[in-house]
Amino acid sequence: MNQELSPEQTDYIRRLARRYVQFRKSGSIDVDDLISVASVRWWQFCVRHPELSDERVIQVCFYQQVKGAMRDILRDSSPVKVTRTMQARMQAYQRPYTVELDSLIDIQAGEEHRDLDQWMDIVASLKKLPEREQIVLSLYFERDLNFSEIAKVLDLSVSTITRIYRRALDTVREDIAGHNYGEKKRSI
Template identity: 25%
Template sequence: MYTPQGKVTQSEVLAQYAPLVRRLALQLVAKLPASVDLDDLIQAGMIGLLDAAGRYKEDQGAQFETYASQRIRGAMLDELRSNDWLPRSLRKTSREVEQAVHEVEQQVGRAPSETEIAAHMQMPLTDYQGMLQDLHGSQLIYYEDFDRGGDDEPFLDRYCVDHSDPLSALLDDNLRSALIEAIDRLPEREKLLMSLYYERGLNLREIGAVMEVSESRVCQLHSQAVSRLRARLREQSWTAAPTN
C-alpha cells in the first residue's frame, strides 16, 4: 500500500487520515435526517480511505488527500444508497404532504400556503410544521421513483427512457426542464432557500441568518419546498402521456 509518504500499513493510513474521514462525514450528516448514524458513515469512509490508499499513484496528477476525499465521499454515498435511511413511515408522510399540496394547488390555482395545506390535511398549523420538521432530509428523487417493482407506482416514468439506468433519466433534458419549471413556480422565500442551500452551499444555520429565521424554520421550509417540487413532477406525470 502506497501513499505520498511511501509504503505504509493500513493502521498508519487510518491514523493519519481519520480526521479527514470524520470531517467529511460530519459535513454529510449535517444535511441528513437524525436517523442517519454518524459512525456508520465514518466506517464506510474508512473503507473508502483504504481503497484510495491502495489505488493511488503519485503520477495521477492529484494530491492524495484530494483523491482520497473523492473515494471517501463515494463510499459514504454508497452506504446511504444501500440503506433505507429515511424510515418508511416518513416516506408515507412525505407522500401524504405531496398529495395535499397537489390537491390544494388544483383548488386554488397557485402555490398553496402552509395554512391552506394544514387545513386540507385537517390538522393544526403547528402539527403540520412539526411534520415538515420530521421530514428534514427528504430527497427530491429516490431510486424507488424509477422502480416499477416497488410498492408504490413510480411517477417519473414520463422522463425515464431506460428504467435500468436512473442516472440517465436524471440527466435527460425533459426532466431537467420540468424541474427548472417547478423551481420557478416556488414561492419566492422557498426559491431563495433552495438557491442558498444547493447553489451556494450554505448550511441551515447560515441560511437562517440570511433569512432571519430559526434553523428549525429553515428545515420546515426546505421540506415544504421539496414536497412542492415532487408534487409538481408527480402532477406532470399524471396529466401527460409518457414519451416514447
C-alpha cells in the first residue's frame, strides 16, 4: 500500500478540515492542525497494514482514519466562545472553594472577638458536609447564584437545590446548637 497521499486524498483532507473548523469554531485547532493530524493517522495506518491491496477497502479505511483523527482532536479541543452556563457548569464541578482558617477569621491585633469559637465551629461544621451540599452553599454564598442558576449548573431541579440548601443549613445549625456560646443565641 502506498503511504503517500494522492492529490484527491489531499484535497479531501483539506475540504474536510475546513468544514470541521468552520463548524467547531475551535480556539486551539486550525485547518493546518487537522490536515497534519489526518495525514499522520493515515501514515500510521499504512505502516500497520501494508498487506492491504484492494482499492475499495483502502478508500473506505482512508475515510474512516481521516474522519476519526479529526474528530478525536476536535473533541479534545476547547471552543472559542464558552457560554456563561458552560462556565458555571465547569466551575461547579471543581471542588468547593476553600481558604485557610486564619484568613477566614481575619484577626487583627487589639480587637476582641466574642464569637471566635462559634465561628470556628461553623467552619468545622461546613467542612463536614457532603461535597454536594458544600458546592450548593459555595455557589449560593460565594458566587452569588440564585437557586434556579444553581439548578442549571448542576442539572438538577430547583426544588432539589432548595432541599439540599435547607438540609445543609439545618445540619450546620444542629451541629453548632450542641455548643454553649453564652447568653447570645445567634442564627445562621
